[in-house]
Amino acid sequence: MCTVMTTSELWGRTMDFPPRTPWHLTYLPAGFQWQPAIGHRVITSRYRILGGMRHFAGHYLIGDGVNAAGLLCAELFFPVAAHYASQPKPGTLGLTPQDFITWVLGNHDSVAEVAAELDRVTVVGAPWHDGNHYPFHWLLQDQTGTYLIEPLGEYLRVRNNPVGVLTNTPEFDEQVDRLNSRLGLTGRQFVPAVVAAYHGSWPSGGNAVDRFQQATFQRWQSTPRTVGEIQRFLMQVTVPHTPRHRNNYTHYRAVFDWGANKYYFTDCHRGLTTVKGLADLTGPRPLTFD
Template identity: 60%
Template sequence: MCTVITSNDLIGRTMDFPPRTPWQLTYLPAAFQWQPAIGGQVLTNRYRILGGMRHFDGHYLLGDGLNSAGLFCAELFFPVAASYEKTVRPGTRGLTPQDFILWVLGKHATVAELAANLEQVSVVGRRWFDDNYYPFHWLLADDSGTYVIEPLGGRLKLMRNLCGGLTNTPALADQVERLNRKLGIADRQFVPRAVVNYQGAWPAGGNSVARFQRAVLTSWQKKPQTVEAMATFLQTVTVPHTKKHEHNYTHYQAVIDRDRTEYRFTSCRSGKAIKRNLLSLFVPRVITFE
């Protein structure tokens, strides 16, 4: 039940996915080597990465991250709608959905560069090292704008995302149609003017459709311009850890400033906030900030 919101170079996200190991702000250096869960071949990253990660048995799973080229990527839970490839296509590199984000941020400087390389990988619905399978779709951002990659019809589809937000299932196209019905317009495409001019009641509730619509309305009408303003919005979509939400609750909030290469990680269990700047991190080893 995650939420991502974008506003110019600011990105905010809640991580609600229940881990077996804790989410922590983590730095991976350039030349970091890692092994996908399928295929066996060790890969070497080109770019430094700073983001929310969990560590399991020597492997890192990224919830989101910013790389030293300025590319941001976040994964969000995408059950039911996700349709991955069944097998690895000949001549491509096999990746699980969990490994995809590390390949994206470790190997690419821009969304355009990633788009040119998408056919070089096959993302298949296999289990990760912790013996779990996680269906994801991904939000990406660079200087050219914001995008989404969704596994639909067995292949990865890259598309622009002008909405300013992303949550979980349903797929982005379905979310846009539902948003337009909320706005009272008959259109299948995103209409920014309709969002800006909307004066009706904002959607309530915590399901993915309501959170998506609140994120889009906030992005276009309120336009958060500071870390504090973005954090204020994240509080409205944060799920507290209670008996009712024993497993699906918000583990961390993140606010990323791509322009300043800053990442602020706030643990919802401890309330502690950690801020680091990727430009100042040139250490040739993994760092976990606590």
């Protein structure tokens, strides 16, 4: 249960995915070597990466991050709808859903480069190094705009995301369809002018459809322009850690300021925010910031 919002200046998300190990703001250097959970190939990353990550037995699982080339990627839980191959296609690199984001950020400088190389990998429905398999879809952003990749068929493809918002299941087209039903529109074309002019009530629930619409109305009616403004919105969709939410609650909130090139990581357990920029991180080893 996660929510992502993007603008031309900002990106922000809540991470509600239940971890087996804690999330931390983490830096991975260029030249970092990592091994997908299937196969035996070791991959060397071309780009430095900064983002929210888990560490397990020498392996890093990236929830979201930005690389030194200015490419951002975030994974979000996508149950039921996700469809993955059972084994790698001949001649392709096999990746679990958890490994896909590391491949994206470690070796690509733009969304266009990712799109051009998607046929070189197969995302397989197999467990990660921790023995768990979770379905994801992915939001990507660079200087050209916001995009998404959803594993809905045999092949992955990059699509434009004109809404600038992503949550969880259902798939993106159905989310837009349900939004248009609220707006009195038909079809699956996103019409930002109608969203901006809408004066009806916003949904108040916490499911993926409600959060998608809440984030969309916020994005197009009162677009966050500062880090503080987008952080205030993310607090509205934060799931508190309570007896009712023992597992599915917000572990961290993240904001990336494109202009300042700064990543803001808020640990919701401690209520502490850590701010780092890739321009200041050039060391040869991974770093974890508590």
